[in-house]
Amino acid sequence: MPTYEYNCDNCGHKFERLQGIKAGSLRKCPKCGKSTLKRLIGTGAGVIFKGSGFYTTDYRSESYKASAKSETPVKSTEKKETAAKPAKTDSGENKSKKK
Numbered sequence: 001m002p003t004y005e006y007n008c009d010n011c012g013h014k015f016e017r018l019q020g021i022k023a024g025s026l027r028k029c030p031k032c033g034k035s036t037l038k039r040l041i042g043t044g045a046g047v048i049f050k051g052s053g054f055y056t057t058d059y060r061s062e063s064y065k066a067s068a069k070s071e072t073p074v075k076s077t078e079k080k081e082t083a084a085k086p087a088k089t090d091s092g093e094n095k096s097k098k099k
Contacts, residue, residue, distance in 0.1 A: 005040040008032060 002021060007014050008029040017026060025039040 003042070005042050006037050007040055008034070008037050010034040010036040 001018050003016050003018050004025070005014065005016050006026055008031065011029060011032040011034070013029055013031040015030070026037050027035045029035075029037050
């Protein structure tokens, strides 16, 4: 929904109103109550992008995407041996030695 700017010719009150495109323009001023409102020609609002993002690479050709994939290095699927190993406890070794 666009935001429209209004100006009252009677009292000079300026304000913005969020309205549907098909909605008619307002006539009555909320400040003075007279029917002297005029809808101003606005400069428009900035574009609001919602979502994960919009990038120039989103609309690349299929051949470009294919060559970009072939140039990227393949990730290794091997698991590293840095995974947590069960800690050795002295309690088991000490018990067997004490007996």
